[in-house]
Amino acid sequence: MSNQEMVHLRILRQDAEGAPRRWERFKVPYQPYMNVLSCLMEIQKNPVDADGRKVAPVAWDSACLEEVCGSCTMIINGQVRQGCSAMVDQLAQPIELRPMSKFPVIRDLRVDRSRIFADFRRVRAWVDIDGTYDVGPGPRYSAEVAEVRYALSRCMACGCCLEVCPNYGPQSPFIGPAAINQARLFNLHPSGGMHAGERLDVLMEEGGLADCGNAQNCVQACPHKIPLTTSLAEMMRAATRRALFER
């Protein structure tokens, strides 16, 4: 074991919401194809810090492990991203892990991102279908629009765009790029678009589009390369048109 190559980590820990924070160092045996989450899994199998002191295993969120669920978002060497797709071979060591800063920490790397879903609800991010009973085929629309919608719909509500947004945070009412992108996604659907005005009205309230400072960090942080700044611009244009001509 002593000759084996080790991966060094430095993790910001917190036992509960509001509890004091502390850094702990770890070293875990290297394996091929290793990502940050497998380092955390190694700590579970041998929960001692780098000095051999017994500690509790690190708490983190995970589910899919392949960057489609958004669970394991954390700050890795200063960059917000998913732990599952952060490959050890591509990271400087010691690998520094800390929880996202824009959401309340529950324990260690786990944060409460329920605000994201509340904001999806606020912008009515759904199609108002009459019911799930059979009414035949859905509306026909072009492959081009479907492709645009697909790109927007890959948002996994991970919160990377919100973490890097200077206008989003616990003290700010700004709804953030993720929810605004959802409004565009549903406004682009033939029947979702019938209620476009309702979504725009929400985005024209306090904390809406006007609070975007155009830093454009969001589009760079998005792990799925969703054109968030295009969504912001499109929604601003639609909101301006609504303000001038439709209300």
Place this chain on the structure above:
Amino acid sequence: MAPSRASDRPRFLVVGGGLAGLMTVIKIAEAGHDVDVFSLVPCRRSHSVCAQGGINGAVNTKGEGDSPELHFMDTIKGGDFLADQPPVRSMCQAAPGLIYLLDRMGVPFTRTREGLIDFRRFGGTLHHRTAFAGATTGQQILYALDEQVRRLEAQGRVRRFENHEMVSLVRDETGRCRGIVVVDLRTMEVQAHAGACVALATGGLGLIFGKSTNSSINTGSAASIAYQQGARYANGEFIQVHPTSIPGSDKLRLMSESLRGEGGRIWVPKDRNDRRRGEDIPEGERYYFLEEKYPVYGNLVPRDIASREIFDVVVNQGMGVGGERFVYLDLTHLPPERHRKLQGVLEMYEKYIGEDPRKVPMKVFPAVHYSMGGLWVDYDQQTNIPGLFAVGECDFAFHGANRLGANSLLSCLYSGTVAGPAMIREAAGVSSAVSSALLEAECRRVEAELEWIRRLDGPENPYRLWTEMGEMMTENATVVRDNRKLQATDERLVEMMERLRRCAVLDTGRVCNHPLMFIRQLWNMLVLARVIVRGALLRDESRGAHYKPEFPQRDDARFLQHTVAEYAGGSLLSGEGAPRISYAPVDTSLIKPVLRDYSRAPEYAPPTASI
């Protein structure tokens, strides 16, 4: 004392926030009833996000003469005749309508030039029958359902209990399921919830095999709990091994069947000592073993067959790429528009392997992917416990001995549309009053068990024990099975149950205590592992995903029957945990079982079978 949530108005409880659970929720809420949904993670992060390739439905927009009846026939044959046929036929008949419904909900299905939903080829059929949204179809469908549930939530019909884990059923003196006990995974608070009916939509059990294509939450724990509390568990030994995945140190990532549906080809170098890079090996020196052996279905034979052939080439013939266990999955010859349709999966390969699969053949190997077996249910999706239903991967219906690709999203949705109304009907005949003493007694039992776990301070580490179990199960209970090894595996599982009782809890934290819950989950996994292994041991034949070289033929006289496991007793606190196995007849009233042959086209094949 734990709070007990009894209420006057009947509430329906759905455990699991993936496709099957959310469809059940929608059906109940839409009918005007109140529903609570419980999920380990926010619903939007459930394992359904991992489904890539698509959803089957015979919409027949490609001029191939497809129909729900042909879809039904393909599905029954794909499952090697082990599925009860009437519900499968109903599912296939409902499929086109379900795809239209998803389209109305806004799922961004990939479309044709005319603006229609496009369909691709998938395994076990010669028709274009699979609707898809790029290569992340499950993610897109899950989001659409999550959004509809949010809409119903805004109307006050649905409450979400996300980050909650079900730890027990509440059964009354007549045996009826009257609610559940859950743990809030953040505060670790134990709560009882009364329910008019309960549906389990808790998905698969890949973690029993350690590393699989499943999410880190797929322990099968909830299904195991129901089984330990009296539910029958059927066909547990039928575990699907997907032919194409990539390695990882935390999981094995699926490389969708749609890669082959869009024209990807499987091959190995003809010369086993060939050490050139895949892209440098000329066409004539490549062995396309699936295409050679199955000229009609080619790379799109059902998954059990593809995995067995890969296993044969790599293990028995020693022809794996570079002397390892990999085969090539080659997409380099496909045009850019095909690559674009597969974008999500190709990006994943690039991220995790560091090579561009548009330019270099991918290296893949088989991985545990899906459980055909699950909780026994009747044609209303009700288990043998009155008031308890099961939907989605955790039920045993629809897929028989092998599931066809793109039928899982369909069975999840369809079973939800059946269970929702059936739960309402079932509840109508029962008094909704649940005694709070009953709920509190079950809460106290769970709390006592958790306190017992909190005091564990032995030498074993539960995570290491889990890794050991997973490696053993993958080695002995997947593609090829052998009775001596299965017997030894079962004995070691019993030892591991004892070792688990000598582990350390590792964490004394009062919030987000993962090890505390994981020890229970690991017990539940060991219990289900025994169901899988004992079922496999007793089934002396080969059928679908269950293959024993010693018994290479299907034996309908003895085994055209469902394996039914019932729990013989025991618990984490007392040890044991053995299954009692019996058999139940299969309803083959619609299609007579015949030899399952993929070497030629069926008579209903479309005139031109092309990718």
